[in-house]
Amino acid sequence: MKAGLSIEGLRVVYDDFIAVDDVSMRVEPGESFGIVGESGSGKSTVLRAVCGLAPRTAGTVSLIGAAGLPEPGTKAYRRTLQMVFQDPYGSLHPRQTVDRILAEPLAIHDIGDAEARIERALDEVGLGSGFRFRYPHQLSGGQRQRVAIARALILEPQILLLDEPTSALDASVQAEVLNLLEDMRRRHGLTFVMVSHDLAVVTHMCERLMVMQRGRRVEELSSADLARRHVSDPYTKRLMEASEGFRRGA
């Protein structure tokens, strides 16, 4: 049962700071959608509000695509939708082995057959069972991010929320992880919502994207338009030019 995601009028307020202001977006089942912006634009907060890690002040979040999809806040919802965080050094428990890290979501959701599932999950992300009883500090950044992806996929979710999944990695490792994510998406028919500050990465991974600035939506466009540089908003244009590197006298 494929699921998409619909957000309407989302608003996240911390005390008197408006982190996300009236953001709406619709991600069709099986689609890959990107959110681009600089620090403080609210892009990560949107993801965190979707999975319940940030308080929703107003607006609605719902799964779309079929009847009977779970409501936000329920355990079934959290299984349908999983997140991969930016920093693979901070998002894995330093005193737990890979085995225990992967066993925890299974225990929480009362899923049996842990042994076989852990083996399979590690296999899928290209780590193999040799990594099963290692600690995070014994792994490289790329390997850690593979563990984080395995931890998200072990619950067989429909939607994967990716918060800058490769920005802490070296360029060559980034390519490997992006390829792995695309492969997983194809194999499991996943829906992606990917947040990044890197326009090139987002257009590579996503079909459509939304540009955010200071908590608000600037514009929504297709990656094809961006690739052809058909951009209307001046801020998006500036981001696009900046992503091409330094220009003397510009």
Next chain:
Amino acid sequence: MNEASRRSDLLVVDDLRVAFPDRDGGMTEAVRGVSFTLGRERLGIVGESGSGKSQTGRAILGLTAPEGRVTARRLAFDGIDLMTCPPKQRRALRGGRIAMVLQDPKFSLNPVMTIGDQIVETLDAHARVSRREGRERALETLRQVQIDDPQRMFDLYPHEVSGGMGQRAMIAMMLIAQPDLLIADEPTSALDVTVQLQVLAILDRLVAERGMGLIFISHDLRLVSTFCDRILVMYAGRIVEEVSAGRLHEAKHPYTRGLVNCLPRLGEDRHPLPTLDRRPEWAS
């Protein structure tokens, strides 16, 4: 920049090696025989984590961790042999004629000192100035890094300013002693892309106006190739290739080519992305 001012003897690095003790009681070399010369130009050092690029920069400044061992056939700055010169002279050079900008202003500025006081402190360490002159020169330097309201900035603490402003303050701090060589280790990696370019434009102008030499250490090949005159590509503690920045696409070493190719680019449709097939012989 004309050829005469580009003299390549500002810095001479010949067979630089930096080694650290490993767990088995031996030494592991992080930098394994790096050689280059630098004039008053913008030199980029590019590599991935663990390539030895930062250790190269730190060794030039004499900031290698105490347990590390630095050796070189020759390491000379403007004719001064850095390997044999007395510590006092080395200290005077550091921050004075050779300065360094670090990656993240959040962690490299003193959190309990105002930005202005930190800038004046650098000056005090290298020149004899009155309080008033110190303040005036700090304000002037803040103006040079395009801070609109230097008076206000002078009295702020690091946590009160944004990353881009903090990084400008750090550059101001490094420039106030008027160095001849600036080593910038990932100076813009913690910044947003649009801010990144503003900070680079400031660095670029200062290098051109003052005729400084600049070593720009970064993992970002795209950024370095658009900013520097030439690039040294490091892998496993060695320079595997030197390319002039405009000719990156003509790079010959498979590692450099791999690095160029594995980046997603706007307007290109390559699925899957080419990945690097690391060869053991690159490290030998």
